[in-house]
Amino acid sequence: MLTSRQIAEARQRALEFYEKAHIVLTDEEKANIEVADFGLDDLEHSGLELVVYVNTDRVCAKEMVLFPHQTCPEHRHPDINGKPGKEETFRCRWGKVYLYVPGEATAHPKAKPPEGHETYYTVWHEVELNPGQQYTLLPDTLHWFQAGPEGAVISEFSTTSMDEFDIFTDPDINRIPQIVE
Amino acid sequence: MLTSRQIAEARQRALEFYEKAHIVLTDEEKANIEVADFGLDDLEHSGLELVVYVNTDRVCAKEMVLFPHQTCPEHRHPDINGKPGKEETFRCRWGKVYLYVPGEATAHPKAKPPEGHETYYTVWHEVELNPGQQYTLLPDTLHWFQAGPEGAVISEFSTTSMDEFDIFTDPDINRIPQIVE
Ligand SMILES: [Zn+2]
Ligand SMILES: [Zn+2]
Numbered sequence: 441m442l443t444s445r446q447i448a449e450a451r452q453r454a455l456e457f458y459e460k461a462h463i464v465l466t467d468e469e470k471a472n473i474e475v476a477d478f479g480l481d482d483l484e485h486s487g488l489e490l491v492v493y494v495n496t497d498r499v500c501a502k503e504m505v506l507f508p509h510q511t512c513p514e515h516r517h518p519d520i521n522g523k524p525g526k527e528e529t530f531r532c533r534w535g536k537v538y539l540y541v542p543g544e545a546t547a548h549p550k551a552k553p554p555e556g557h558e559t560y561y562t563v564w565h566e567v568e569l570n571p572g573q574q575y576t577l578l579p580d581t582l583h584w585f586q587a588g589p590e591g592a593v594i595s596e597f598s599t600t601s602m603d604e605f606d607i608f609t610d611p612d613i614n615r616i617p618q619i620v621e
Numbered sequence: 622m623l624t625s626r627q628i629a630e631a632r633q634r635a636l637e638f639y640e641k642a643h644i645v646l647t648d649e650e651k652a653n654i655e656v657a658d659f660g661l662d663d664l665e666h667s668g669l670e671l672v673v674y675v676n677t678d679r680v681c682a683k684e685m686v687l688f689p690h691q692t693c694p695e696h697r698h699p700d701i702n703g704k705p706g707k708e709e710t711f712r713c714r715w716g717k718v719y720l721y722v723p724g725e726a727t728a729h730p731k732a733k734p735p736e737g738h739e740t741y742y743t744v745w746h747e748v749e750l751n752p753g754q755q756y757t758l759l760p761d762t763l764h765w766f767q768a769g770p771e772g773a774v775i776s777e778f779s780t781t782s783m784d785e786f787d788i789f790t791d792p793d794i795n796r797i798p799q800i801v802e
Contacts, residue, residue, distance in 0.1 A: 462643035464714065464752040464753040466753045466754065469753070493710065493712055493778065494710045494755070494778055496708060498679075498705075498708055499680060499708060499710065499779060500778075501682070501710065501712075501776075524679075527677060527680060529674065529675045529682065534645075571645040572647045572650070573647065574674060576677065595682075597675055597681075598680060599679050599680055
């Protein structure tokens with residue numbers, strides 16, 4: 441669980457990355473940056489900071505920050521009520537991100553799962569994304585990603601986000617944030 | 622109709638705007654910037670430059686450039702085969718754009734339609750978008766937009782783009798580009 445102080449600090453730190461990437465945010469967006477620790481209470485290693493620009497019943501767009509070596513844990517977006525799950529395109533805007541998807545395992549992957557959680561990282565085909573590079577994930581595809589040593593800013597273009605339906609490989613994960621005051 | 626020389630010049634000019642906005646593009650994207658003159662043969666006043674990042678059968682994302690005072694002519698995205706038409710969110714990244722939508726006409730609009738084409742501009746509710754500001758358009762809503770005096774860079778997050786189905790108010794417009802060598 442994140443304390444409101446941890447959230448404020450992570451928001452402040454995320455702002456520095458948006459600035460490095462020259463992403464312009466409104467004051468309201470800055471004040472409401474979403475900080476996700478996935479219930480693992482180790483934001484430095486497992487977490488994500490994001491601004492949701494739009495999320496209608498058809499389209500979603502976000503601007504995400506990963507701190508250096510911060511990891512978004514392995515998950516997939518299943519079909520819901522017979523409708524295809526979320527389709528995502530990640531476009532790196534700044535820094536570097538290592539994205540892992542199903543396929544031939546990369547011999548010497550650049551990213552390392554957060555310590556103690558290795559078993560919950562099962563797909564190992566590495567895609568390196570530098571600024572201007574992007575990758576599209578079809579629904580229900582397992583994926584995880586980790587920033588390089590400088591961190592990363594990544595745009596996500598997708599169908600509707602319904603985070604509560606995401607399926608994480610790690611059973612301890614809870615995507616919907618629990619905040620203690 | 623655009624000559625290949627006009628296209629090359631417009632691409633070069635568009636690149637300057639992407640650079641001002643700190644938008645990183647790959648060499649392939651730079652070489653293939655789409656230049657649309659809508660068949661009106663007056664790119665300086667009626668036109669749009671864009672990079673399509675992704676356009677699947679569910680999601681589309683683009684980065685658009687408007688030169689100073691350049692106008693994207695009035696159009697709408699109708700329903701197709703009983704499916705809802707394109708839904709668009711415009712997010713201004715750099716410069717300024719004036720977007721016009723149905724609703725109470727703005728008394729002193731900042732934009733002026735391209736000369737001789739005034740009759741084909743029928744919606745006059747003005748929305749000014751500065752960097753970090755955005756607007757979501759539901760399907761089948763008439764809209765047009767014009768950059769301010771410095772030009773503009775605008776992200777578009779939308780459902781699938783099927784330009785050939787767009788309906789322009791000006792019957793002379795042809796969205797699919799005709800190129801002469
Ligand atoms: Zn995902
Ligand atoms: Zn449109």
